[in-house]
Amino acid sequence: MAEQDQSPVFQLQRMYLKDLSLEQPNSPQILLEQAQPQVDIQLGMAAEAIAEGVFEASVTATVTTKVGDRTMFLIEAKQAGIFEIRNFPEDQVQAILGVVCPQTIYPYLRAIVSDVCTRAGFPPILLAEVNFQAMFEAQQQAQAGNGAN
Template sequence: MTEQSQVSQHFDIQKIYLKDVSLETPNSPAIFTEQWQPQTEVRLDTGAAPVTQDIFEVVLTVTITSKLGERTAYLAEVQQAGLFTLRGFEDGQMGHMLHAFCPNILFPFAREELSSLVTKGGFPGVLLNPINFDGLYMQRLQQQQAATAGGAAAPH
């Protein structure tokens, strides 16, 4: 039975595309005259929605906020998207595919776009470290399970 379900699983990349991009530099040009030692924060978000029965749009949103003290140097955001064919996966597998496997495919595209965007804004390039989307997905599942258990989960 397991062999049969694996044979019927199907995955394809239909298209990878840039859905939205934004760069804000609210304190330019004055920010360019200051010593550059920013504090940088990176936020990630994934979303998925069915387009047809077997085709899903997955969107990876990566937001970088860079500040000098309390002043924002730049805020850059990229929504990197893809259309993926997913067929024959069980619910648990589908969640992993949509929120870990597909974002892993999209991340290098988002990283490249953000680096280019920040550089075009006149700032030093940004190279984001690899992201463990599998680990993030498992962490999110554990948090949801703990919330569902009403806080009755055993302490670590």
């Protein structure tokens, strides 16, 4: 029985929308604008331990759409999940939190952002696919570089 207790465990316990905000500060006047809006999309990831072997991982998208210097709309959405991760080496736990968990969460975040745009009366914004492995490796290299200085 003790052998089974040491086998690696990775499972999603719960997925949820942690935060959602929509702002249209210049409506309705800006809706009459004919100019093509500029869209800026920022993504963020976070993870933290919430109990022994249990972690919350989240992905945040901030979508800012402007016409000139005026904001057409701003969406901030944070999708999160609670994951059980046990009996993995620490470096693998960090990779799971930095790659696998965000990959699991991100499709839900993409759908939410698209849906909120549509419900707000705008064409949907489709967030691009993200290579979380590359993002994680770049983050690890940046941290290693900062530690060397």
